[in-house]
Amino acid sequence: MPQLKTSADLRVHNQTRLLRAVHDADEPLTRASAARALGFGRNTAAALVGELEAAGLLHEAPAGASGRGRPTTLLLAHPHGPVAFGADIREDSWTLAQIELGGRLTELETGEHDRTPRVFDDILRATRRHATDRLASLGIAIAGPIHDRRRLHISHLGWDEVDLDEQIGGDWPPTVVDNDARLAGLAEARRGALRGTGTALHFHIDFDIGGTLLLGGDAQRGAHNIAGEFGHMPLTDSGHRCMCGAQGCWSLDVGTNALVRRSGREPGYGAGRELAREILARAEAGETEAGRAVDDNAIALGRGLGALANALDPEAITLSGLGLELIRLRRGLIEHACAEGLMKFRRARPPRILAGTVGEIGPLRGAAEIAFDVALNAEWLRARL
Template structure:
């Protein structure tokens, strides 16, 4: 029981941040003496620190503020993307203590190269920061088997059946977890972003590929054997372009980065910076957005109608490249989805918003994946 309460308390501080003893007691439904005993134990173990809060409320002795200590548990988070790898060491409470990233070119996208580079960078970063990591979480843009971290297929990286979890586990003697990028984006949004407090939310991410992560009734959907959420491979335009997945006219082929480049008159594979700059230039011109991105807007709408009708979220968070879309386009899409989705109308209107966690969303999700198995042994 005490062990259980201790884990609940650590999880609360890790996700919710600093909190007074009094508020912790109220939130967790524990009495003050139980909280005191737990916090004293955690302080002694160096997991939390206590401080007199700066702003005192009311008269009497102020309730002490309990702060999680980042160095009490540090995990490695890795975000493998098609064109870049980022790693970070993330402390208890979610603070990024240090980070490193490098671009991938076709040659350096080989799994063995990527793994070696991740290992070397992580060792150097941990030594620089003087920390020891207790777990690692890795995000990959592909279909991943959660049980052992096998990357079954990461098409845009050209990876097939890469035993990523096993390889990293052989080097680092800590729990290693591998997840799909969109799934981890959803986890980060649910724990630390716009979808916090929302029990039914979908996170849709666009890079070269398009993917989705689903929170249903407060938990991540997994699918059989952990395979789920290839939202980018819903067929929405059966007469459209061939997709590597075996279908034609997938959502990804209509609204992924390459399609957006075409719509903007850029060459496919233009640098991300150029795409974003072009979108920014349009931001203040809703009419131009409608004329140049009208078709793109329609495909984004159709895919989101499907997502809302099938999964029934109250909130859809658009991430990564989609966060650069003009606000007027997102507003148009949100209005059209409300008009054209039975489920949105029934549930009072699904909210559709851009992510506010920025470029770190997947990295933060990978960190939370890593924290999951270790929070109860901090």
Template sequence: MTRARDARWSGALGVLDEVRRAPGGTRAEAARRLGLGSGSATEITARLRALDLLDEVPAPAVGRGRPTTRLLPHPRGPLVAVVEVRYEGWRCAVSGIDGRPSTVLAGPRRHGTEPQVVGEIADALRDVKRRYGRRLRAVSVNAAGVVRDRRLVRPTTLGWEPTDLTAILPDESTPLVIGNDATLAGLAEARGGAGVGAGTVLYLTVEVGLGGVLVIDGVPAVGGSGAGGEYGHMPFGDRSRRCPCGARGCWDNEVDGRALARHLGVGQPDDPRAFAVQVLERAERGGDADAVAAVRRVADALACGVAGLVNAHDPDVVTLGGLAPLIRAAAQDDFDAAYLDGLMEFRRADPIPLRAASLGDDSALIGAAAAGLDVVLSEAGLDQWAADFERAAARG
């Protein structure tokens, strides 16, 4: 059975991956990258087109070569519903196999009211299911909290209790993928952002706290239960301070708006991220010595931890998301000096590069779409799509 499935989908999966990587690329380019002959590429794309998985349109003529086609998602092809649950609110989007989510509905932040938010998201997904029917193949969620065994077990930044999100599914047969927002943002940056081309990418982001992930050959290293990558809870901070997670000395408490408020001697802000942005702007404008001093302390704490993780993981590149590149820019000399000083000596002559993330605020949404498509565009997922397609065709 496995051999038959491999024979059916091995070339097809390669072509679909090419469309995911570069939607609108030509069939000739895909064939060249995959080492396929012209005849094989034509046969594979014809099968995928017949199953409503791919569409082909004529490519603009270039020179005197043989005409080719551009490969695009089929307008009746499979879809993933992508849900984002963040401190600021939630949104629901839909993505085809090109991995480009388009928002269909959003809701405001409702701090501490998880049943209401879960109900609103469930209503949105039922609407998506009614609209798209069998084309909806999976629901993928990115959430601001610790995810373990597909459950949101520590959503403290949302003000929630541990939450089972299976109630959002429009039906029992739809697969559910759940990931931490930082993990999924790192996945997106590794595959299609600032980490493209690197085999091992360390992604770190500062929002309310710090999160991240190590991505190896395009696959996030999230541990046995999916809760890996909680770098903000490594003991890089003050051991006298207990973190809301329950541990002492967490790095989280040294690098975000809460740390800036503490250094400035003011109360904890209601919105730590917005507060951090204000302080960073004050520091960059100059003339506010207190803001500059606070930012320098946070930059030092962030850079020292980054160096420690580089020593531990040996990545090819580090990508910095959220507020992290802004913190670095506001205290560039302090940050870079602390980073180099924290590296093992043999690394300093050629330090691992630090790059600002390139996908912006949509990075976690894009990563969630990618994680959902990994399920849909697998051998098992394509088997199920083909079976459903053939049943629908038989019914006329």
């Protein structure tokens, strides 16, 4: 519940609602339609928009007339309005992109990194190269849990307890950092296949399974910002000991490592993704051995999804990464295994299992979105008006 007390708060609150509606809309809103959607009179809408335009947060442009009546205006990003940058740190490369009001994402730069925390310097330098005074905030997606938004663990880079405060200092723009799978889920909820769902799950399947619970379009973070390690629940009783320290982890049976191990090869982060792609290709070409490995992967995936659905009752589940291939090749197996893991009384209406539609840039988009959220916030707006 927003801290909202005075009538001045009310104005800011309504302007925030308006900006949020403009940002989240699929197509640009018109002033008249926004007023209708939010329940304002035309007079009030004019006042709200007027102030926002004067503050350089919104730009009005004549809308092409559509039907009878006086034409209205489109609500667009102001050419000098705030923007946010999003960055995605992957295994050996990073990407920086810019987002503006309305959600348009523009890729700015891509680079490689040396798998050490020096990548933060690369990103800072790239940010400096592209930053103008419009930059409000920077969001970074990272492939690992971020304990208390500060301590960073990335097993496949060998980062154990990297302290973010030592990497991101006072000379950075306002910066938020979050887990890539969570951000990919957020992107699906805001712009993808989960738009409008109340309770949903998203899983990004790579070496490992990361995910997030999405409630009302919001990715949950837990008490220490490390929620979402669904891959480290023993949902498929593999019995193997996991590098994470626990035993029988789900992601030992699902993901590229599992696919590689099941095919008799030694899993390793480096070549694992390549090998997995090869196994998928062979399976698609009809080789039985590879097909079996993919089957097992899909079954283990479905089994875990069913178990999680029992506990969390999602309306839909989206997948990204290897999950997209598994859906494409083995949708039936996944759904069947999921149904077997579901309690009987749930089977008539199982959760929809969907391919994510945001694509590979999910973490990047999510990072940009949470960065831009900084500027869609009542406090920020109050200071800017």
